[in-house]
Amino acid sequence: MKRTIDFCQKNLALVLLVTAGAIFSATTANFFTLTNILNILNQNAYTIIAMCGVALIMIGGDLDMSVGYHMSICGVLCAMMLTRTAIPVPVVVALTVLLSVAAATLTTFLTELLAIPRIFVTIGEATLFQGCAYVITNSKTISNLPAAFKNIAQGALGHPSLTYATLIMAVFVAAMSFTLSHTYFGRHVFSMGGNLTAARLAGINTRRMKYIIGILVGFFLGVAAVILIGRTGAAAANTAAGVEINILTGILLGGVSIRGGEGKISNCVAGILLVALISNGMQLAGWNPYYQYIAKGVIMLCALGFDMFQMRRRSVMNNQRKEEIVKTAAREG
Amino acid sequence: MPILEVANITKRYPGVTALDDVSMSFERGEIHALMGENGAGKSTLVKIIAGAESADDGEVIVGGKAFRGMTPLDAKRAGISVIYQELNLAPSLSVAENLFIGKRVGNSRVRPDFGEMNRRAAEVLRELGSNVKPETLVFELSASQQQLVEIGKALVDNCKVLIMDEPSAAIAVAEVENMFRVVRQMRDRGVAVIYISHRIDEVFELCGRVSILRDGQYIATERTEGLSRRGLIRHMVGRELSETFPRRAARVGEAALEAVGLTGNGDFNINLTVRRGEVLGLAGLVGAGRAEFAKMVCGDVRPASGELRVNGRVRRFGSVADALAEGVGLIPEDRKREGLFMDFAIDWNIPSMSFKRLSRFGIVSQKKAEALTDRYVDALRIKTPSTRQAARNLSGGNQQKVVVARTLAAEADILIFDEPTRGIDVGSKQEIYSLMNGLAESGSAIIMITSDMEELLGMSDRVAVMYEGRVTGELTRGEFSQQRALELASGYTA
Ligand SMILES: Nc1ncnc2c1ncn2[C@@H]1O[C@H](COP(=O)(O)OP(=O)(O)OP(=O)(O)O)[C@@H](O)[C@H]1O
Ligand SMILES: [Mg+2]
Numbered sequence: 001m002k003r004t005i006d007f008c009q010k011n012l013a014l015v016l017l018v019t020a021g022a023i024f025s026a027t028t029a030n031f032f033t034l035t036n037i038l039n040i041l042n043q044n045a046y047t048i049i050a051m052c053g054v055a056l057i058m059i060g061g062d063l064d065m066s067v068g069y070h071m072s073i074c075g076v077l078c079a080m081m082l083t084r085t086a087i088p089v090p091v092v093v094a095l096t097v098l099l100s101v102a103a104a105t106l107t108t109f110l111t112e113l114l115a116i117p118r119i120f121v122t123i124g125e126a127t128l129f130q131g132c133a134y135v136i137t138n139s140k141t142i143s144n145l146p147a148a149f150k151n152i153a154q155g156a157l158g159h160p161s162l163t164y165a166t167l168i169m170a171v172f173v174a175a176m177s178f179t180l181s182h183t184y185f186g187r188h189v190f191s192m193g194g195n196l197t198a199a200r201l202a203g204i205n206t207r208r209m210k211y212i213i214g215i216l217v218g219f220f221l222g223v224a225a226v227i228l229i230g231r232t233g234a235a236a237a238n239t240a241a242g243v244e245i246n247i248l249t250g251i252l253l254g255g256v257s258i259r260g261g262e263g264k265i266s267n268c269v270a271g272i273l274l275v276a277l278i279s280n281g282m283q284l285a286g287w288n289p290y291y292q293y294i295a296k297g298v299i300m301l302c303a304l305g306f307d308m309f310q311m312r313r314r315s316v317m318n319n320q321r322k323e324e325i326v327k328t329a330a331r332e333g
Numbered sequence: 334m335p336i337l338e339v340a341n342i343t344k345r346y347p348g349v350t351a352l353d354d355v356s357m358s359f360e361r362g363e364i365h366a367l368m369g370e371n372g373a374g375k376s377t378l379v380k381i382i383a384g385a386e387s388a389d390d391g392e393v394i395v396g397g398k399a400f401r402g403m404t405p406l407d408a409k410r411a412g413i414s415v416i417y418q419e420l421n422l423a424p425s426l427s428v429a430e431n432l433f434i435g436k437r438v439g440n441s442r443v444r445p446d447f448g449e450m451n452r453r454a455a456e457v458l459r460e461l462g463s464n465v466k467p468e469t470l471v472f473e474l475s476a477s478q479q480q481l482v483e484i485g486k487a488l489v490d491n492c493k494v495l496i497m498d499e500p501s502a503a504i505a506v507a508e509v510e511n512m513f514r515v516v517r518q519m520r521d522r523g524v525a526v527i528y529i530s531h532r533i534d535e536v537f538e539l540c541g542r543v544s545i546l547r548d549g550q551y552i553a554t555e556r557t558e559g560l561s562r563r564g565l566i567r568h569m570v571g572r573e574l575s576e577t578f579p580r581r582a583a584r585v586g587e588a589a590l591e592a593v594g595l596t597g598n599g600d601f602n603i604n605l606t607v608r609r610g611e612v613l614g615l616a617g618l619v620g621a622g623r624a625e626f627a628k629m630v631c632g633d634v635r636p637a638s639g640e641l642r643v644n645g646r647v648r649r650f651g652s653v654a655d656a657l658a659e660g661v662g663l664i665p666e667d668r669k670r671e672g673l674f675m676d677f678a679i680d681w682n683i684p685s686m687s688f689k690r691l692s693r694f695g696i697v698s699q700k701k702a703e704a705l706t707d708r709y710v711d712a713l714r715i716k717t718p719s720t721r722q723a724a725r726n727l728s729g730g731n732q733q734k735v736v737v738a739r740t741l742a743a744e745a746d747i748l749i750f751d752e753p754t755r756g757i758d759v760g761s762k763q764e765i766y767s768l769m770n771g772l773a774e775s776g777s778a779i780i781m782i783t784s785d786m787e788e789l790l791g792m793s794d795r796v797a798v799m800y801e802g803r804v805t806g807e808l809t810r811g812e813f814s815q816q817r818a819l820e821l822a823s824g825y826t827a
Contacts, residue, residue, distance in 0.1 A: 183695045184688035191685055194674035201633060201671050202686040203657040203743065261676060 012306065013253040013271035020277050038161035044276045045153075045165040046071075046228040046240075048269055051247050052176045053220030055268050057118065058251060059180065060213050061193035061260030066107070066122035067221060067247060069129035071240035074100045074225035076133050079142040079235035082149055089148045093226055100222025101215050103129075108214030112207060126244075133237035143234040153230030165227045172220065177265040189213065193260025245300060250275045252303035257310065275299065334397060336361045336525045337382070337413075337494050342391035344377055344549075346726065348718025351377040352388070353549040359494065364516060364526045366536040366557075369546035369569055370758040371730025372716040375529050376418075378546070379496050382527075383415045384408035396493070412493030416483045416500060418729060418756070424472035429454035431471055432485050457485045461515050475620070477508035484515055495519055496527040499729065501535060502755050513539055531730070531758050532785075533562055545569055570760050578791035579763065581770040583610035585794065588645065589747050589778035590630065590661070595639035597625045601802035603639070607747070607778040612769060614793030615782045617822050622802040623782045624666060627749045630780070631663035632656030643747065657686065662745025664737055666752045666782070672736035673724045680706040680720040682735050686743035709738035713764060729756045737765060746777040753781065754788060766792060786815050798822050 008015050025032035050067060057064050078096040081087055087095070103125075110121045153165040180186035191199040192206055200206045229235040254271030256263030278299065282292045335358035344352040352374045359365050367375050380386040382393055384403040392399045395411040422431050429450045438453070439446025454467035463481050471479060480500060487495050497516070501509050516539065520526055528540055536543055537557050545552040545568045552568050566574050586609035595603040603626055607613045617623050628634040630641065632650030641648055643659050650656040653663070665671035674682055684691060684702040691701045706720050713734040717727060724732055733756050740748065750769070754762045769779055769792065783789050789796060796808040798821035806821040808814075 182697060184692045184697050185695060187681075187685075187688045187697060190677075190681075191674060194677050195670075197671050198665075198674055198685075201631070201653055201663060201665050202739070203652075203654040203662075205652045205654045207652075261674070 009310070010255065011267055011270075012255065013250075013267050013274055016253070017270045017274045017277070020274060020281075024277070024281070034159070035161050038159060038163075038166065040273065040276065040280075041166045041169070042161060042163045042231070044272060045163070045169040046224040046231070047243060047247060047250075047276070048169050048272050049172055049227060050221055050224035050243065051251060051268055051272050052172050052265065053217035053224075054244070054247050055251050055254075055256055055263060055265060056176070056180075056189065056213055056220075057217055058256050058258070059193050059260055059263045060189045060209070061196060062111075062118040062210075062213075063248075063258070064107075064122045064217065065119055065244055066126040066129060067244035068241045069126045069133060070100070070103060070221050071225040071228065071243065072235075072237055073129045073133045074103075074222055075229040075235040075239050076137050076142065076237060078226060079145060079229055080136070082145050083142055089146060089152075092149070093152065096226055097219060097222035100225065101218035104214045104218030104221065105211065108211050112210065130237070130241070137235075137237045139237060141234050141236040145229065145233050145235075150230050150233050153227045163231075165231060168223070168227065172223075173265060173269055180265060185212075190261055193257075193262070195261075245296065246275050246279075247272065249296070249300045249303050252300075252307055255310070258304065258307050271303075335359055336396055337527075338394040339378065339382065340392050340394060340399075342378065342381060342388045342393070344374075344381060344386065344388050348722075350549050352381070352546075354391070355546065355549070355551045356391075357544050357551060357554060359525045359527060361493075361525055362520055362523045363542060364520050364528055364540045366540035366543040367527055367529045367546070368531075368536065368543055368565070369552075370548075371734075371756075371761060372548075372728040373546040373569075374549045375546060376498055376728060379415060379498055379527070379529070382408065382494075382496065383413060385415075409490070412491065413496065414487035414490050414492035414494070415496045416480065416487070416498065418499045418502060422471045422479055422482060424470070426471060427467065428458070428465055428469050428471060428474070428482055428485075429467035431482055432457060432467075432489050434486075436489070454485075457488055460488065460518075461485055462511065475504075475508070477504035477512060480504060480512060481515065484512075484519070488519075492524060494525045494527065496529075498529045499531070499756055500528070501530055501532060509535070531756065533565060533759065536565075537562070547571055566759055569758070574760055574763070576759065576763075579767050579770055581612075581773055583770070583773040585610045586776065589643070590780075591640075591642040592626070592630070593640040593642070595626070595629060595641060596637045597622070597629055597634060597802075598637065601625070601637075603799075603802070603804055605797055605804060607780055609776045609778050610773050611794045612773055612779045612781055612792055614789045614796040615780055615799065616784075616789055616796055616818050617799035620801075621799040621822065623799055624751065625802075626799070627663055627666075627751050627780075627782060630656070630749055631661055633663075657743060657745060660744075660746045661749075662686070662740045662743050662747070663749045664740045664751055664753055666755075668732055668736045668755075672739070673732060675725040676723055678721045678723055679710065679715065679717060679727075679735060682724050683709050683738045683742055686739055690744070705742050709742055712768065713738055714761065730758055730761060733757055734761065734765075737768075741768070741772075746772075747779075748772065748777060749780045749782070751782045752784065754783070754785065762788075786818070789818065790815065 081092045155164045188204045250272035254268035338358040342355045384405040438450045451467040544554040592605045632653045683706045
């Protein structure tokens with residue numbers, strides 16, 4: 001019994017996902033079919049790919065709030081290269097990913113230069129990217145993307161709903177899971193999230209690690225942007241606006257701590273899918289979109305509360321601990 | 334009637350019984366030492382008395398009133414003040430604000446009367462014999478001054494019981510005397526002081542009675558007069574323990590590390606050499622620059638000028654990783670902030686400097702990591718129910734051992750031990766000393782920074798003393814004396 005409870009607490013997202021899935025299966029015909037499940041995966045492939053990057057950052061003890069507009073501007077630039085230049089599709093894709101990596105590296109550079117947490121730099125950048133995206137698109141949607149490009153995301157293998165997008169996602173998820181749990185690189189990321197000073201004094205080159213993490217994030221976000229506009233066949237300045245909230249909620253539900261140093265990719269995938277299922281359910285139920293925002297906000301806060309609860313469960317909040325928090329807050333703030 | 338009693342306290346954690354049916358009592362106007370090996374249950378008892386943890390069984394009786402499941406507020410109201418080993422002040426607030434934190438000063442409900450606050454703070458500080466100004470911000474204070482502020486807080490609270498968990502571990506030797514004076518003053522006001530320490534001399538000098546815990550069990554309470562040092566140790570360890578420094582049969586070889594005119598931030602100029610097979614003791618007061626020197630040597634801080642030679646070749650380390658690659662490793666001073674991953678298990682902490690070495694094609698061998706952990710848990714007798722235990726759940730001394738193990742596991746052969754035995758019990762100290770000897774005998778070079786005089790003179794082949802960023806003198810074994818070391822440390826060079 002205690003074991004079961006423990007399992008549920010550690011894998012909350014997974015348990016909730018299965019519960020939600022069971023409810024939908026019972027109430028909706030055609031929910032629990034291979035096609036539908038593959039469709040859900042296909043629709044969320046880009047979020048999950050982006051999540052791989054964001055989770056990496058969070059486990060390393062940082063936070064990125066520019067994800068949405070970062071992806072939007074990459075998508076817009078990609079679409080413009082596709083429609084207004086004669087650059088071949090594979091080269092466009094490579095350039096897009098490269099641009100994304102460059103932008104993420106710039107973020108890392110700024111955090112190191114200013115010596116402030118990534119969250120603040122990215123809050124600034126989000127607005128910057130948003131502005132740039134609107135300026136270069138003139139607030140218009142770019143459509144008519146070439147078929148060869150759309151095929152990257154939409155092409156299917158074996159089953160009509162098993163898309164390349166889903167396959168690419170699966171490969172990335174597997175690779176990230178493995179990297180985080182089995183390689184020294186992964187352990188170094190966890191160490192940084194656990195105690196950055198101790199990590200540095202343990203001989204982990206934390207500065208270099210931050211750049212590597214930044215590059216990987218850029219890579220994942222670039223690929224996610226390509227998959228997103230490939231699937232929808234169009235790009236606009238607000239294409240991916242706000243996905244960071246879904247991703248963050250999913251990751252927190254997946255058990256990654258906001259303070260870093262812990263988490264499992266598989267649970268994060270479950271978290272993202274859970275958020276997606278809930279949004280989808282609300283849409284199907286025909287909820288007013290504003291109510292959907294309210295619901296999402298509540299879920300996000302619940303996820304934060306869950307994170308707090310996990311922390312308390314781990315360490316008894318004795319006086320010492322409380323004072324410590326006050327102390328760090330005072331030191332940093 | 335005793336002011337504080339604990340009766341039949343039992344506290345279990347998963348896999349350990351931290352306290353097993355412990356009863357003892359404390360009188361007004363006494364300084365009562367609480368001693369025992371690492372993990373004996375001292376801090377746990379303190380937390381229960383302070384209401385920070387709840388006991389599984391038993392009660393705490395303060396001034397005749399029995400509490401079961403005491404809360405921190407109960408404890409505070411009953412007049413219990415605790416000074417934890419890690420000081421708990423708000424660094425960006427002034428001394429006065431810290432003294433009166435959470436209290437109403439003046440008539441306004443909203444805004445404290447700062448004039449009044451500073452006046453009253455000045456009074457408290459005067460009483461403590463401190464010349465710190467009430468307006469000073471806490472982060473500008475030295476560790477011992479901060480500790481005085483903590484004692485001041487207890488004074489403001491008008492405490493009846495003052496508990497100090499290893500108060501002397503964090504402050505400089507020269508400042509311990511002043512702390513003693515203040516503690517005695519508290520005693521003379523009728524406060525019952527419970528004093529936890531691993532330093533036996535200190536306990537004999539300061540305390541009237543001593544109670545001993547071993548493995549969570551109450552062993553005895555004795556008056557310190559009439560108790561022998563050996564007797565005390567036997568109570569704590571449960572067997573005879575020789576306390577002499579173990580002999581070392583190391584051959585001193587060529588220079589492993591040389592600092593030539595090494596300059597850090599500010600006024601520095603350090604010239605030092607350590608040879609293979611040698612233990613170089615580095616003495617000095619807090620702020621003498623020893624910690625900065627350690628940071629420069631281990632690659633964490635880039636020297637502003639000067640030269641560092643490792644094995645005869647000039648080296649400029651860009652990071653700790655670079656230094657480790659050359660075999661230079663640091664055991665940091667502040668285990669909580671600089672050493673440990675508190676929420677991670679022991680089998681993560683000990684190999685944490687070695688993950689790269691333990692991997693093939695980037696993949697860490699969990700088996701090797703565990704073997705490495707087991708080896709050091711055995712060698713240093715780290716007391717824990719399992720290597721899966723999070724570092725946070727270890728006792729202070731055992732945490733320190735984990736930090737030592739982690740650097741040793743990285744196979745560095747030029748080692749800087751910064752206060753390696755802080756908070757470690759008598760028996761384990763011997764083990765760490767033997768381990769250092771073993772390292773020296775196998776050709777490692779060791780720099781040992783310590784404020785423990787006995788350790789300094791007992792373990793070093795040579796002692797270098799620093800004062801204000803310079804090495805003011807070196808003593809060879811024949812010239813060792815505590816007097817001389819202290820003189821040099823305070824800048825007296827004649
Ligand atoms: N939160 C916790 N979870 C699990 N075990 C704990 C926890 N806190 C303490 N322990 C265990 O209880 C025992 C007593 O620990 P305690 O901190 O009281 O020792 P101590 O006497 O203060 O030792 P030291 O001299 O090293 O500070 C140790 O074995 C420790 O591992
Ligand atoms: Mg303790």
